[in-house]
Amino acid sequence: VPGPATVADCSERELIARVRAHLPPAPPWVLVGIGDDAAVVEPVRNRVEVLTVDASVDGVHFDRALAPPDAIGHRALAVNLSDLAAMGAAPRLALLSMALPPTLPLTDFDAIVGGFAALAGRNRVQVVGGNLTRTPGPLTIDVTVMGTVKRRQALTRSGARPGDDIYVSGTIGGAAAGLRLLQASLGSAQSAIGPTNDDGRLTTETDDRRLTTAFLYPEPRLALGIHLARNKAASACMDLSDGLSDGLEQVAEASGVGMTIDGDALPIEAAARTVFAARGGDAVVEAMRGGDDYELLIAVRPRTQRRLAEAIRRGGVPLTRIGRCTAERGITVRRAHVTSAVELPQGFSHFASVKGSRSEA
Amino acid sequence: VPGPATVADCSERELIARVRAHLPPAPPWVLVGIGDDAAVVEPVRNRVEVLTVDASVDGVHFDRALAPPDAIGHRALAVNLSDLAAMGAAPRLALLSMALPPTLPLTDFDAIVGGFAALAGRNRVQVVGGNLTRTPGPLTIDVTVMGTVKRRQALTRSGARPGDDIYVSGTIGGAAAGLRLLQASLGSAQSAIGPTNDDGRLTTETDDRRLTTAFLYPEPRLALGIHLARNKAASACMDLSDGLSDGLEQVAEASGVGMTIDGDALPIEAAARTVFAARGGDAVVEAMRGGDDYELLIAVRPRTQRRLAEAIRRGGVPLTRIGRCTAERGITVRRAHVTSAVELPQGFSHFASVKGSRSEA
Numbered sequence: 010v011p012g013p014a015t016v017a018d019c020s021e022r023e024l025i026a027r028v029r030a031h032l033p034p035a036p037p038w039v040l041v042g043i044g045d046d047a048a049v050v051e052p053v054r055n056r057v058e059v060l061t062v063d064a065s066v067d068g069v070h071f072d073r074a075l076a077p078p079d080a081i082g083h084r085a086l087a088v089n090l091s092d093l094a095a096m097g098a099a100p101r102l103a104l105l106s107m108a109l110p111p112t113l114p115l116t117d118f119d120a121i122v123g124g125f126a127a128l129a130g131r132n133r134v135q136v137v138g139g140n141l142t143r144t145p146g147p148l149t150i151d152v153t154v155m156g157t158v159k160r161r162q163a164l165t166r167s168g169a170r171p172g173d174d175i176y177v178s179g180t181i182g183g184a185a186a187g188l189r190l191l192q193a194s195l196g197s198a199q200s201a202i203g204p205t206n207d208d209g210r211l212t213t214e215t216d217d218r219r220l221t222t223a224f225l226y227p228e229p230r231l232a233l234g235i236h237l238a239r240n241k242a243a244s245a246c247m248d249l250s251d252g253l254s255d256g257l258e259q260v261a262e263a264s265g266v267g268m269t270i271d272g273d274a275l276p277i278e279a280a281a282r283t284v285f286a287a288r289g290g291d292a293v294v295e296a297m298r299g300g301d302d303y304e305l306l307i308a309v310r311p312r313t314q315r316r317l318a319e320a321i322r323r324g325g326v327p328l329t330r331i332g333r334c335t336a337e338r339g340i341t342v343r344r345a346h347v348t349s350a351v352e353l354p355q356g357f358s359h360f361a362s363v364k365g366s367r368s369e370a
Numbered sequence: 371v372p373g374p375a376t377v378a379d380c381s382e383r384e385l386i387a388r389v390r391a392h393l394p395p396a397p398p399w400v401l402v403g404i405g406d407d408a409a410v411v412e413p414v415r416n417r418v419e420v421l422t423v424d425a426s427v428d429g430v431h432f433d434r435a436l437a438p439p440d441a442i443g444h445r446a447l448a449v450n451l452s453d454l455a456a457m458g459a460a461p462r463l464a465l466l467s468m469a470l471p472p473t474l475p476l477t478d479f480d481a482i483v484g485g486f487a488a489l490a491g492r493n494r495v496q497v498v499g500g501n502l503t504r505t506p507g508p509l510t511i512d513v514t515v516m517g518t519v520k521r522r523q524a525l526t527r528s529g530a531r532p533g534d535d536i537y538v539s540g541t542i543g544g545a546a547a548g549l550r551l552l553q554a555s556l557g558s559a560q561s562a563i564g565p566t567n568d569d570g571r572l573t574t575e576t577d578d579r580r581l582t583t584a585f586l587y588p589e590p591r592l593a594l595g596i597h598l599a600r601n602k603a604a605s606a607c608m609d610l611s612d613g614l615s616d617g618l619e620q621v622a623e624a625s626g627v628g629m630t631i632d633g634d635a636l637p638i639e640a641a642a643r644t645v646f647a648a649r650g651g652d653a654v655v656e657a658m659r660g661g662d663d664y665e666l667l668i669a670v671r672p673r674t675q676r677r678l679a680e681a682i683r684r685g686g687v688p689l690t691r692i693g694r695c696t697a698e699r700g701i702t703v704r705r706a707h708v709t710s711a712v713e714l715p716q717g718f719s720h721f722a723s724v725k726g727s728r729s730e731a
Contacts, residue, residue, distance in 0.1 A: 040418060041526055044624070046456040046608050047422035047517075049524045052413035057401060060498060061408035062465040062514055066505045095407040104423040106512050137421060144427045146507015151467050153423055153514040156408075163410045165402055247407055263405070 016118050017111035017143070024141050027119060028105070031126035032136050039102075039137055048137035050102065056157035059098035063088045067147035075191045078117040080225035082124030085150040088250060090132060090229035091303040095248040097164040097238025098156030100134045100231065106151040108144035121150075132231060162238040164246035169264035169308035171336040173244050176317075176328040177276060178230050178304045181253055182292065185299025186281035187224030189288065190217055216280035223278070227303040233324030234305060242316040245308040254297040256306040257340050264308070270332035272344035293344065308334060377479050378472035378504070385502050388480060389466070392487035393497050400463075400498055409498035411463060417518035420459035424449045428508035436552045439478040441586035443485030446511040449611060451493060451590035452664040456609040458525040458599025459517030461495045461592065467512040469505035482511075493592060523599040525607035530625035530669035532697040534605050537678075537689040538637060539591050539665040542614055543653065546660025547642035548585030550649065551578055577641035584639070588664040594685030595666060603677040606669040615658040617667040618701050625669070631693035633705035654705065669695060 016024060025043065035042040041049035052058065065085040067073050073081070086103060093100050105125060109118065129136055134154065169175075190212075212220070230248075237243040245264055249256045253275070261268050277296045285295040307328065309317050321328050377385060386404065396403040402410035413419065426446040428434050434442070447464060454461050466486060470479065490497055495515065530536075551573075573581070591609075598604040606625055610617045614636070622629050638657045646656040668689065670678050682689055 040521075041457075041524060045526050045528075046453040047420045047459070049457065049519070050419050050421065051521075052417075052419055056413075058411050058413055059408045060411065060463075060465060060516075062467045062499060062501050062512070064467050064469055064501050064503050064512065066469055066503055066507075068506050069504060092407040096402075096410065098408070102421075104421060104514055106423045106425050106514075108425055108427055108510055138423060140423050140425050140512075142425050142427055143430055144507060144510065145429050146427075146505060146510070149469055149505065149507070149510055151423070151425065151501075151512035153465055153467075155421075158410070160401075160412075163402060165406050167406075 014115040015111060016109045016113045016115060019115065021141050024118070028122050028139070031122050033130060035137070036135060039135060043136070043138055050137060053101070053157045055159070057160050057163065059093055059096045059156045059158055059163065060153070061089055061092040062151060062153040063092065065150045065152075067149070073148065074195055076225055078120035079124030079127070081148075081150070082121035082126075083128050083226050085152050086125050086128045086134070086154070087227045087229050087303065089152045089154040090128070090134070090231060091227070091248040091250060093154060093156040094230045094234035095164065095246050095305060096156070096158060097162060097234045097243075097246065098158040099235055100132050100154060100156040102135045102137045102155050103129060104153040105136055105139035106153075107139070108142050108146070108149040110146070110148055111143055113148060158238055162241065164234065164238055164243050166245055166247045166260050166263035169245035169260055169266050169334050170310070171266055171334050173308040173310055173334040174330050175268060175270070175332040175334060176307045176309060176330050177249070177253065178233055178307070178324070178326045178328050179302070180276045180278040181249065181302045181304060182281035182285070182296030182299055183220050183223035183278035184227065184301035184303075185224075185295060186278065186284035187220035187222070188301070189284055190221055191224065212280050212283050216283070220278070220280055220284065224301055227301065229303055230305045230324070230326055233320065233326055236320040236323040237307065240316040240320045242309060242313055242320040243307045244310050247306050249302045249304045249306055250300060252298050252300040252302075253306065255300070260306060260308065261338070261340055264334070267335040267338040268332055268340045269335055270340065270342045272342045274329065274331050276329040293342070297342075375476040376472060377470045377474045377476060380476065382502050385479070389483050389500070392483050394491060396498070397496060400496060404497070404499055411498060414462070414518045416520070418521050418524065420454055420457045420517040420519055420524065421514070422450055422453040423512060423514040424453065426511045426513075428510070434509065435556060437586055439481035440485030440488070442509075442511070443482035443487075444489050444587050446513050447486050447489050447495070447515070448588045448590050448664065450513045450515040451489070451495070451592060452588070452609040452611060454515060454517040455591045455595035456525065456607050456666060457517070457519060458523060458595045458604075458607065459519040460596055461493050461515060461517040463496045463498045463516050464490060465514040466497055466500035467514075468500070469503050469507070469510040471507070471509055472504055474509060519599055523602065525595065525599055525604050527606055527608045527621050527624035530606035530621055530627050530695050531671070532627055532695050534669040534671055534695040535691050536629060536631070536693040536695060537668045537670060537691050538610070538614065539594055539668070539685075539687045539689050540663070541637045541639040542610065542663045542665060543642035543646070543657030543660055544581050544584035544639035545588065545662035546585075546656060547639065547645035548581035548583070549662070550645055551582055552585065573641050573644050577644070581639070581641055581645065585662055588662065590664055591666045591685070591687060594681065594687055597681040597684040598668065601677040601681045603670065603674055603681040604668045605671050608667050610663045610665045610667055611661060613659050613661040613663075614667065616661070621667060621669065622699070622701055625695070628696040628699040629693055629701045630696055631701065631703045633703045635690065635692050637690040654703070658703075
C-alpha cells in the first residue's frame, strides 16, 4: 500500500507550480516574476527600501508536532513582516526559500504555502521568487522581505534619548503562555499522565484559543509601524520577537540610554497571568522573558505625544506606557509588591539557546 | 581537555561580530546596516531591481568532507551572483542567512564567512543584513542577492526565436570532472583500495587543480552578463547551474522554440574529457548532464553579431557557438561519430534527485 504522497514524489517544477497556485497574478511593477533566473521589479519612487531575512527551523523556531502547517507558513512570514513594522516600512515583496525533508507530506507542504500566501495576500506582499530544495535535516524556511518607507522616516533602535517615554503595543506574555498550553496538550495526548485535564483547567476554552493563536498566528503590527513612521511619532522602535527584556536591552544599548520600567504597568495578557500562576511562575518575569509576541517596543519624545495619539488611532492596537529612558545606564524594573528592584531577566536569544533553550524546556 | 571551539560556544551577537569583521564599511547608500531590525538602502535611480535567493545545504549542494570551508562560502554566494549574471544585472547587495549545527568549529565558520566576503568584495556586493540560527540538521546557507539593470535591458529565458544562434561561455564539464576527482581522492584517503593512485593518474596536477577549482570556486560570469545586457546582444540568457541539457530545455520551453545542438562543437574542458574517458563515460553526455559550471547559455539574433562581439570583448570569457534555435520543437544533439541523433540526457534537478542524486552517486 503506497503511503501518503510526499514532496519527494514531486519534481521541483511541480512543487513550484503548487506554490504558484496559491499566489495572485503579479502586479505590473513585477517585470519578471517566478520562473526565470531571478525576479525583476521596479523600485518605488521617492522611497527607500527596507530589507530583512529570517529563518524558521523545525525544532528551533517551531515544532511540527505543536503547530499546524498553515501556522508554520504564517509564522515564517509574520516574523519578517514584524521586522518591517519595527522599521515603519510598508511591505512590498517576499522571496520564499524552503529546504524540505523528503518525508514532508504534500498536504502539509500545500498548507504551509497556503498559510504563508494568506498572510502575504492580506498585507499585499507579492511573492516574486524563491527556492526549493531537499534537505536531509529539518524543514527550514528562509524568508526575505522588502518594504519601503519615506527617506528619513525609517524607525531605528538607536534614536531614544533620556526622558523619552517607553511604550509597548498590545499585550505581552500571550504567546509564551500559548506555547505552554500547546506543550501541555501534547504531553496529555501522548501519555496518560499529562499535566492537564478538564478538571484542572484554570482558563476557559476561549482563553486557551486566544493564547495558542497568539503563539501560532502572530499578527505583525504593520499599520502601527507605518503610522508611527508617517507621523514621526517614535524616537526608536523594535519588535519583541525575542521578548520584552531582550528588546529593552537592545534599544537601551543602541540608543546609549538606561531605562526605568514599571513592572506593574506591563500589559500582560490576563489569561497568560493565570497560566503562569498555575505553574508557579512570576507573571512579570515570565512575560518579559517570553518571546514570540511580535509587539512593538516604542520610545517617544514627551513633546510628540499628540503625534503619537494620531498614530495609535490609525495603528489599530492600543499602546501602554511602561517606563522612561534615563541618562544613567542600566535597566531597572520597579514593582510595588517587591521590596527590592528586580533584576531584569536575561534576554532570550535563539542562538545562545543551543545549550538549553525555551523549545527544549 | 576542551575540544576546539564551536559556534555553540558563541552568542548570536558574538557570531554577528565575527561576520562584521569580514565586511568592509557600509557605503553611503546603506542608510541602516547590520544590527537593526532590518537594513535600509537607497534604490539606484533609473534602474530596475533583480532579486534572487538560493540555498546551499550540506549533503545536497556541497559536502563538508569534500569542500574546504572558504569554498562553501564562496559557492553559496557565487550561485546567486550567477543568477544575476544570467539576467544581465550588476550586483549590489546580499543578505546572508545561516543555519548552523552547534558542532560547527568556529574556525570553519570564520572561513565560510571569509570565502563569502572575499567574493562579495571582489564584486562590490555589500552584505547589508542576514540571520544566524542554530539547527539540529545540516549546515544550510540561504543567500538573497539584489542587483540592478536598466529597464528593458534585463535578459530573460524567453526571448529566443527560431534562427537565433546558441552560445555557451567558457568551458563545460570541468566542475563535474572536478567533483569526481574530489570524490575519488576522498575514497583513497579513507581506504587503502581507493580508485586513484599516482601510477594510475591520467591528468596532471595542474589539470586536477583546474578541475577541482572549477567545482569549488565557480566564477559567476557577471561582466559578460552586464555587457550582453548593455549591448542588447542576447535574445535569451540563463546560467548553467543545473547543467547544459537542463539549460537548453528551460530556454527552449520558455521561448517556445526547438534547438539543434552540434555535440562536436561543445567547449568541453580538455582535462575533463580525460577524466570522463578514464571512467568509461561519453564526454558529451557527461558534460551536458554535469551541473555546477555556472557558465551562461545565450541565444543571439543573427543580425546582432556585431553587438555580441563587443560584449564578448568586454565580458572577459570566450563564447562558443553550439547550435541554433528552430521553429520545430524538441532538442536534437547531432554528432559526427554517432550514427543516429543522440537523445538529450535528462536535465539534472536538485529536487527530483531526492531519489538518487549526483551527490549520492
